[in-house]
Amino acid sequence: MISSFDNKGFASDDFFRLEQERIFSKYWIFVCFKFMVDQPNRFATRDIAGVPVLVQNIGGEIQAFRNVCAHRQRKLQDEDFGTRKMTCKYHGWHYGADGKLLAVPYNDEYYHLSQEDICKIKLESFRVEIVGEFVFVNLDKDPIAIDKQFSQEMTDLLKDLSGHFNREMLISKFSFNANWKLVNEVLRDNTHIPFLHTRSLFSQLDHKVDPPPEDHGQRSSRIPDVQEISGGGLTHIFNDDKHPVYADKVNRWGDVDGYFEWRFFPNLHVVCPRGGYGFSIEYHHPIAPDKTQATVYMMTAATKANIPASFLWGQMKGARVVLDEDYGALEAVQAVVGQAPGHSVLGGGEHEMSALRNLIASLVRGVR
């Protein structure tokens, strides 16, 4: 089967711009967890499709705005998260509920803005949806309903998982030189595991490759609904009885000793790396056609006793070994994928990857 878009789709500036405009500006994008912004003046920031987005708790309500002061265009909040009022650090313009301008220092002496002018000035706002602890923002003025993007099963899963999250969380960022779609694809492929993860994941898993579904030929050319693209991925049951050293200190999710993961279109990946004792939430931010930044949020299941920080950090370092094996391969692909025109050859078992490509191609071309 031949891929639905040219390999240049992984490297072209034009294709990237269209993705930003027609996917990342149109669909619900994960920004933060509710517990990060559940107190007045707490905030979290995220760049979405080139737009600096601020999620801020104002008087107990979680709202989203363009993170730019209306006055001289400085970012209102600099940090990724924190606790601070919406006051610009440049000239002290202060904003409140619904992004309305509340105060302008030296207005009487210098700016001479009328009360009517001040009432008209407000930050550009965006829609927010909260699913369990997951806070999503949509840049579109008339966004699709979130239940059109994620099925009931997937939103129920987010609620269920996030009910088990501990409130102490590791937050880590790192970049790699590969297109964001390549990350999405490697998550839909477990035939690479014996080759890329020989010494890491492969040695811990009872790895097997499921045969391709019988209807793969039919599915390969179909453009799927957005909802269909999000779902469960690799599931591996461990062939040992090892548990994390903090296993007895947490209330685990589920009771199966395995590796579970789920993908949420377009760029959120949720992982239970070892039997529901902990979680890793990976957000893949497209920076450029050939550059992606991963933000990894890692937490244990809710704790019954204190766990030293070293365990989470140790877990992150272990995960990084596996991620670097993936990203190293993706960077090698990225180095050449855009140089020669043509389409990738996909096998019958790669119908999920094919479906993802079909969907992205249709969205970028404006077919749907």
Add this chain to the structure above:
Amino acid sequence: MSGTKLIVIGVAPHAAEVAAIARETTPERVIELVDLIETAPFEFDLTCLDALDPASCEVFLALDARAVNFSRTYLLSEIKGRGLKMARLVSSRASVPQDLKLGENSVIYPGVVVMTDVTIGYNAVVRTGCLLEIGCKIGNSAYLESGAVIGPYTVIGDNTTVGNRVAVGANIKVGKQCELLTAMTYVNNIPDKTFYVDGYDGPTRIVRF
């Protein structure tokens, strides 16, 4: 305490290094090296402690920096719980003032220079070539890798690791359970549970919300 035997318990190569420092510094003393067996991650066979007589020996626990010293802290409490006295070791080739306050089970390697009015907590490791400027405080179970420079009156928190060729400026407060491994000069205060490691975009942090 040089009349008593010194038992260095630990894992190679760190334990061998510590034993060598002890032999060089107190050549007349009887020094035994006992391997500590790790039976599972973070779990150790402590039967080697059973034969030790608190009246006739001191003990030095010499583990490497694994788990940001959590294992060492746990083992230290196990050893002290048996009434065993913990040693302090300063290499004869280190430059250390009389007024140094050094906690038990801490070791200063050869080539370290310590200025006046410095405090080092218990269970800390200060490896070769470190410079500890005037008035700085090094926390319990801190681990200073070779060549680390700690500025005047700076505080390094408990269980924090400072990496090779890392410099921390003057009057800086570095929190607990941090890792400063990216070789640069740190000039701002650093919150607890912050990790600077090459290959990441800025620090990794652990935050309780």
